[in-house]
Amino acid sequence: MSETNQFDNILPVAPLKIAALDSCIDFAKKVNKHLVKFRRTANKQHRDNIYFQEYAQDSYLVKCSCPRFGTGEAKGRYEESVRGSDLFIMVDVCNYSITYKVCGHENHMSPDDHYQDLKRMISAATGKAHRINVVVPFLYEGRQHKRSNRESLDCAIALQELRNMGVNNIITFDAHDPRVQNAIPLNGFDNFQPPYQFIKALLRTEPELKVDNEHLMIIAPDEGAMERAVYFSNVLGIDLGMFYKRRDYSTIINGKNPIVAHEFLGDSLVGKDVIIIDDMISSGGSMLDVAKQMKERGAEHVYVCCTFGLFTDGFEKFDDYYEKGFITRIVTTNLNYRSPELLSKPYYTEADMTKFLARIIDTLNHDFSADSINTPTEKIRKLIAKQSR
Template sequence: MHDRLKVFCGSANRPLARRICDYLGIELGKINIGRFPDNEISLKIEEDVRGRDVFLVQPTCPPVNEHIMELLIMIDSFRRASAQRITAVVPYYGYARQDRKDEGRVPITAKLVANLITEAGCDRVLCLDLHAAQIQGFFDVPVDHLYAVPVLHHYIEKLELDPDELAIVSPDEGRIKLALKLQRRLGGTLAVIDKRRSSATETDQVSIIGGPVDGKIAIMFDDMISTGGSVVGAARVLHASGARDIRVCVTHGLFCNNALERMRQSPLVQIVATDSVPLPNAENHEGFLTQLSVAPLLGEAIKRIHRNESVSFLFNTKISER
């Protein structure tokens, strides 16, 4: 495996790429990424990749445009360097919110970015917790869509919480299926927050459907936190309904602007996020913010893709950290 497999990364999340390589037992590939005087991206691959199976780790997290452009230039570079196969490992897929035309004169940016990645020369895509599962169909190349649920589920299991005191909460109607699946595994009651969007950046949390949550440990599961507005609103509704302990587990912790400070001032007692994107100022929020690594999950997927083995095996499997 080590003779043909190569893992490289852009500047978006080098620590995650290193952890993936540690799991695989290989060295991170050498690549030089810089800037020209006018701030255009310059790039050079510093080792031979002819005939290799190449995996490029690059979440398109903020600054989104910079990281997407880096990914496209990397793909083009490796295609021109005669790599046998190029797989884009995109733990966080940016521009995913606009995945359909829900009103007139708006773009479908999720499809646009998929077209760009495909046309750049990518042969396969590996991603984690897409904002909407149908985005897989926007690509004209194979897509392996993983979920961070096994990682988050394993962490909650280790807390050994009493199922009778547990309430699994979906922050909106779009995550009900995931919340139901977790409620079946962890036990407890199931509740859904009635969320109504008033604008692209503002939402209102009106009430709780299901439950009850009175006196219970409420755990919300979501795919991403950006400004934290929805999570804070949901936490306040849960607190008003009597929840005694409120936590949130999220795959992508973007935490834009002052999101973490905003959430610390809410009834939330803990945020659990993966390292799919770099967590800003995580050291300043020790005890409140817990980081879990998805490197073993992504590393195992990379190994299985390289060996032409099943990846669906990972959906319900607990991958232990090395």
């Protein structure tokens, strides 16, 4: 059955509505366009049925806002009814480009500010929407997912807070550690991965890339990236290499034990292209070090695929490594805010996730199993087969 008509004769849970905060409104508009296209042809035979009257719409976005007072305090507000709807609230907690005034001073919104706005929109819909789903592509406080000594456990607390506010499902991508969902074992928590979008974007911009064991190797830059890298390696049928970080546990700098060296485990890289897989590029120091070592070990081209391109320390080092030939291309998704400067870089490629997220929302709105969209193995193999012709 094709993707377009897989929900024929299946009732949605409730009328679909999407509330996108300012942090991701442009992204949400693209998702909305895909949803409108999906439903233009699906379930056409039931349009006269009262249960399908709100099925095909010109738009599923609802007008909402979080206006602020002069003190910086805010409130969440819907400008149209969400009663009885299957409401999906979308937020990008990494969008630092949005500002607001506090007593005349301009502040950039932090992840904490975005999270507070998310709670405001949930509060404004609680008791009215049939079901509340939260789409947080970059899981808020996902990097603080476990406790060491006397530390806070922010991600678990946030998930429990959302549950207590009436959220039914939480949708995220490439969570730093998906086991944090154990904090809310009775709630829906869906963690999706973008491997198909990575390969599609990479092959589009690098058509000469040969995906076979003789010419390509997958690299995990650390222990945490092993599961992602193993999946890529198995699906593509190519070898896997791994770095592990040797740290100085006698010293703490910026809250972390500093990395002394990256040690490599794997076969020879001489003459091979490599794809480095990870969940995010933060400052990028570790990723750049791994890329440099790949080249020093004889790799031909180094491609970096990360779900979230944060680039918290800017692009100077990446520009330098690109000019020196240590990296050939960086692929990240459009799930988080990316500055215009990044989009203009010659080494940057975007993996578009809007159609994938639209399919996820459509699937959950029908209360249908997400397995069909969360296992892209066959799609990846068809893509590789088409490219190799």
